[in-house]
Amino acid sequence: MHKIVEKIFGWSYPLFKKWDFGETLSSYLSLAINIIILVFIAYTIFLVFRYALVRIMIIIARRTKTRFDDLLVSNKTAKYTAHLIPLLFIYKSVPIILENFVYWEGIFGKLVGIYIVLLSLWIIKTILNAFRDHLKSNPSYSDKPIDSYIQVIMIVLWTFGFIIIISKVFDISTNAMLGTFGAVSAIIILIFRDTILGFVASVQVSLNDMVRIGDWITFDKFGADGDVIEINLATVKVRNFDNTTTTIPTYSMISDSFRNWRGMLDSNGRRIKRHILIKANSIRFLNENELEELKKIQLVTHYIEHRQTEIDKFNKSHHIDKSLLINGRNMTNFGLFRKYITQYLSQYPGLNKDMILLCRQLQPTPQGIPLEIYTFSNDKRFENYEYIMADIFDHIFASIPYFDLEIYEMPSGKNDFVD
Template identity: 55%
Template sequence: MSGLECKLFDYLIENGFSESWAQTLNMLGLLLVLLIILFIVDYITRKILVSAFSQFALVSKSNFDDLLVANKVPRNVAHIIPLLIAIRFVPEIFIDFPNFEDVFERGLQVFAIILILWIVRSSLNALKDYLKTLPHFKDKPIDSYIQVFMIFSWIGGIMSAIAIITGIEFIKFVTGLGAISAVIILVFKDTIMGFVASIQVSINDMVRIGDWITFEKYGADGDVIEINLATVKVQNFDKTITTIPTYALISDSFKNWRGMTNSEGRRIKRALYIKQTGVKYLTDTEVEKLKSIHLLTAYLESRQADINTYNNTNSVDKNLLLNGRNLSNLGVFRKYIDTYLKQHSAVNKDMMIMARQLAPTTQGIPLEIYAFSSDKRWENYEYIMSDIFDHLIAALPYFDLEIFELPSQGSFKHNS
């Protein structure tokens, strides 16, 4: 370009321009020519690189190259050649304007730093997207690590750019930052806490993308859809999004349902509250009547035989039902629940099945069902649990038992 520079300058002098005007117009003309060349070179280089990557992606078995194109890595790399051309010819264009030359050279150096950061960011985004397609990495907090690396990269880039603009050596500039390190730590407190939390969450395998978690403090109850440096995003079952600080997973308590999801069943734990006044011993006539319930026939015959043997052996006076051993309607109903659950097709027989009586309360005697449904899907789980309790509530009158419930206004009207 030096030959073009001389010809343009000589042409302006020959046409009566002063030397200063000739130098200025010569510089502006050469700068315009350089900008046009840079635009053309950038356009051609970008087209060639993008086309080459796209063609390679078509024949490649891996999808990593497709992700490089999608994240604009070739487009960003293409800017390197025009930048090198600009760095090469700027000194010649501004040879008569050393102050402008210094400004433009520093500007190009700053742009080079920004371009490097663009390339690094787009490459890391492509790597992040690729890792998420792999089974071993798709549930890991890759976003957090990418963000941490980019934060330090941007900090280093910004400090380098400031050092270039101010003319201070980078080492001296970084050393000077020690005086304000406390302020920097305060500003980036959440980022630092999030970084530490992300590492702990990943190492301890506390949360993965796709896990169902319940975090009552933040009103979260749904699936984890994103884990990054500062936040964890949870899509609740009503399709709303709850954002939780990453460090809250370490400092607060939450429930992860992964153990249930990976198990062989989903727990059913619910109680029927039985009126205490309805509990009674069963007479022989009532026991005979309950034998017609198929699930209890064998149990009642065996149990009644054992009780009669004990009472006869110990000469128990059965004129008073309290004496000796007896069957109660609540105990028989509890056995019925246990037998019913063990033959229910939707209950997992390999996991715990139990009908237990809890301590009496002011609302009655809690009779709790503890079992696991074979189907863990939410809608099917709710259907199975409802089906079980529909049956048990309807079965209660056959045992002369009632569920406790607070009286309503209609109850008082009926009594009156």
């Protein structure tokens, strides 16, 4: 190639010398003509190779089943590679064109060499981006922090590229630069502290499967509550349910506590755990007339009959004086209401009957007796889950008066204290 370049650019200077233009004028005229020829040839090479490489890549992409070559086309790998070929031609031509301009030969040679290094790194980046997109399209890797690994590789490559550029600019050997680089590694570690922490964190997050792209997470410290849309070297991006975006440092995923809802989404139901407060003074024993009236509620009719027979048998066998309700065994309005709610939940179509289903009484509080519903909805989607839970508690609120119970409410005015 060197001989071809000499033939292309080496004819003008002897020609002008032959025509007696003088040493200096011949050099400048030769330089001007050679620059024009260089620009023309380099641009022609670029157009030819760009067209050829792009067309070849498109043809290959259409004829193969893999998506990787399609991604190379979309990331413009062939287009950037086409820039590299004329640059190599220019790099070989500069020493011949600037043979009589030693100072400028050194400068332009270094500039072209630097551009070749930068362009080579950019081509590698497009290939890695295509590889990243290819892995993300694979379900097995779609939830992995591929961006973090690509960024680490690029940081290493940019570091070596920077070393090569410095060695070219200051005419220092690469080995000497690497030695100097090792000596200042402590400073570099300090500068890239967040990057190193992010890389370590992203590896741990991936290996321990703590969070994936697409997971719903809640991170109170950063006000995040939504789906993870990106995991990279420095940050984890979360699209909140109000369509805002929260950026979380990657190393915070291992240094702080957050909630990942993936387990719930992968399970067979989403938990409903909510309570209401019942006034303690509204809980009482039920007499026979009240029980007869409550038998009209179909969900507890059979339970009342069976339970009443069992209680009457016990009280008679133990000669219980029933002139006072407190004596012996009795049913309460609160206990019967819990049984009613349990029966109602067991027949409610939106709940998973294969998982826990409870209506339980919790530790009394100064505000009343908590009655908690603990069950799981079949539908885990946010809007449907909220509808199911609201529908259940709408029914509970409307049912309470039938059992002569009262819900505790914080007094809001003087009327709340009037009998």
